[in-house]
Amino acid sequence: MLSEGGYFMKGMAMGGIFCLLLSLLGSFRPGVESDTDSHHHHHHVQASGRDELRRFSDTEMQKLRNQVQVSCIIMVQPKILAYWATALDTWSKHCDKAVFYTSESTKALEAHDLNEKDDWTRLRKALKHAYDNAGELRWFFVAQPTTFAIIENLKYLVLAKDPNEPFYLGNAMKSGELEFVSYDSGIVLSYEALKRLVRVFQDEDKCPERGHALWKLSEDKQLATCLKYTGVFAENGEDSHGKGLFNSKSVERLMADSMQANPNDVVAGCCSDVAVTFNGMSPNQMQVMMFGVYRLRPYGHDFHDLLEFKAPEGSDND
């Protein structure tokens, strides 16, 4: 009697635990992308090689060069003031237009105060504002000041691409079935992509303004999801040799990785000559980068690039 009841209770308990486990595992959706997946790019956009650019006449090149103008959308916060100030003093000077959007005002620096604490909602507002005020600009670069960018190389990447086509470029990663551009290495949108994005912002089902309460997706994945509905897909930005241009790591990290992976050809095996972004550098390292990128060079070397970008006015560190 007691022993039979004991077995029954044990059975019930085990069954109950098993049911609980099954339901938990079923509803659990890890947002972890495996490293092997994230580098398997179905979609990629490459910079134009020498031969491709040589086919343009001088007038055509001039036209392309004058048309490729970048509007930088820089998402800042007072808690990363040192990065904000550094972005202002360094790479953002090379954008044709740079607008800083902040989560809250601070007396230290001026920016567009979107008065919005939610990261995704704030990003939406910034993108809409940038679109509404685009003027003649047709390329949009979204980044946080913790990223370092070389805008000339961004221009080189999109030089011969039509901004009236939807482009959504950067360091393309994969999370389950979703391919998205990683926020920390900068997001590039063509005018057409941004136009479609702003339109789908109106659709609360496809692209809700406030993220789901329980499983909050990061902004970059939300962005990818919304864009996917408009037929725009993430593409990996690469140089003409297929090397990624948008880096989620710092130069130092990437070089250390290369010393391990390619000990006989460390520098060549590391990063592109025309890389667009790096992430994870300190504000001081960014100041050193300005020198390293825009000034430090060996006398007598000439790369014979096929167009020219002028240095920005009134700047002393580039």
Place this chain on the structure above:
Amino acid sequence: MDLFLILNPGTLLITVKCCSDQPKVRCKMTMQSILITCSPFSPVEHNSQLGNSSRTTRILCWIMTGPKNLESRTKHIRETWAKRCNKVLYMSSVETDFPTVKLNVSEGRENLYWKTIRAFQYIHQHHLDEADWFVKADDDTFMVIENLRYTLSSLDPEKPFYLGRRFTPFIRQGYMSGGAGYVLSKEALRRFVKGFDSGNCTHFSTLEDMALGKCMETMKVEPADSRDVKGRQTFHPYPPDHYLVRQPPRPRPWYLLYDHYAPVEGPGCCSDFVISFHYIYGVQLYVLEYLTYHLRPYGYKYRFNPDERIILKTTTEST
């Protein structure tokens, strides 16, 4: 690089041509309203013969190293900047297949000046005719040899000169920082060796750079100014972040106290054509190699172009 204005009488036509007396250097002329510039047109594969004069600028580099640093430091120098010297020698206390030269000196900080003396004597004995300039570097120094060549191209190696990051204390005419690397002209090297042969120079201190500076002064070798035309430093005894980061006006920090020329903090510290940084090894060496020789802003027109000349144009014809 020369810009020629050729006046054709009768047609009021003025032709502008870029010419060079260097055999392998062609000129490229670019026009921007009234600014006409001539710049060296060289292939991407480094034209190491580039210089402003027809005098040669052969550089022999010697690296002060030792057995315990070959794998961790010197190997990476061999993979990167050492290749750009006309000749490179790795000075150690032990002979190896690296290859290293065996100097009859033990390792250790207190033997650095002995090593330096023996190294220069060795070079004078075996390699004097192979170079015009003789550079000493540590195994944690990063050097840009093309920029060194550019700085040296206007100096005569038969004159007694030496260059580096000039420090003020201890020696009346100052001395060059050891870590930042320094260069001796052929005549300076002759005098250094002669100094020790004659007893005018001795091993009176273990502080290699200061002691060498004393010998230079004794042998009447002149410390030259290695700064660029804008007064910016080319040799640096510390890594770039010690100089480039903007600072509010402040008294000299400890690492700038010895500087002979008033140091500038922030972007004005350093020349675009930097020659050296010190305390650079491992990953940092490759990072600097990448930043100097590889990573660039596509198509960027650099602000500092020391070869540019401005001339008014009427009609022009590019060649």
